[in-house]
Amino acid sequence: xxxxxxxxxxxxxxxxxxxxxxxxxxxxxxxxxxxxxxxxxxxxxxxxxxxxxxxxxxxxxxxxxxxxxxxxxxxxxxxxxxxxxxxxxxxxxxxxxxxxxxxxxxxxxxxxxxxxxxxxxxxxxxxxxx
Numbered sequence: 001x002x003x004x005x006x007x008x009x010x011x012x013x014x015x016x017x018x019x020x021x022x023x024x025x026x027x028x029x030x031x032x033x034x035x036x037x038x039x040x041x042x043x044x045x046x047x048x049x050x051x052x053x054x055x056x057x058x059x060x061x062x063x064x065x066x067x068x069x070x071x072x073x074x075x076x077x078x079x080x081x082x083x084x085x086x087x088x089x090x091x092x093x094x095x096x097x098x099x100x101x102x103x104x105x106x107x108x109x110x111x112x113x114x115x116x117x118x119x120x121x122x123x124x125x126x127x128x129x130x
Contacts, residue, residue: 038057038066038102039055039057039059039064039065039066039101039102039104040057040059040062040064041057041058041059041060041062041064042057042058042059043055043056043057044056044057044058044129045114045125045128045129047114047116047123047125048123049116049118049121049122049123050070050121051069051070051071051076051118051119051120051121052067052068052069052070052078052116052117052118052121053067053068053070053116054066054067054068054080054114054115054116054123054125055068056082056114056125056128056129058107058129061106061107061108061109062104062105062106062107063082063084063104063105063107063112063114063129064082064101064102064103064104065080065081065082065101065102065103065114065116066080066099066100066101066102066103067079067080067099067100067101067116067117067118068098068099069096069097069098069099069118070118072097072098073097073098074097075095075096075097076095076096076097076118076119077093077094077095077117077118077119078093078094078095078096078099078100078116078117078118078119079091079092079093079094079100079115079116079117079122080092080093080100080101080102080103080114080115080116081093081103081113081114081115081116082103082104082105082112082113082114083105083112083113083114084105084106084107084108084110084111084112085107085110085111085112085113085127086110087105087110089113089115090103090104090105091103100116100118107129110130111127111128111129111130112125112127112128112129113125113126113127113128114128
């Protein structure tokens, strides 16, 4: 094997090793972000209501939503739901102190219906992101 081919293989091996190391460092940050209640992608809608707000995000055909209480720290009944047109809704419902969700659905290019509630008050988007 000539020395040019050896150098190319070594350079390729170093590039693969560097890329895998960068990926390993990025994955824990993504997991921590999900634990903090955020969704991947860019925020495309904010649905405010009297006791909270629903944040809606979109990325690569996926839609994600989180309901956040305006009075964090108090345990209350909370929910968030995302439904792609033609599919069943994906819901997170329970008693939480800070947020409900995130919930994610694959919508592709379909419209979605987002709902959220904190205590007795709620919001419903109607069909959006069509």
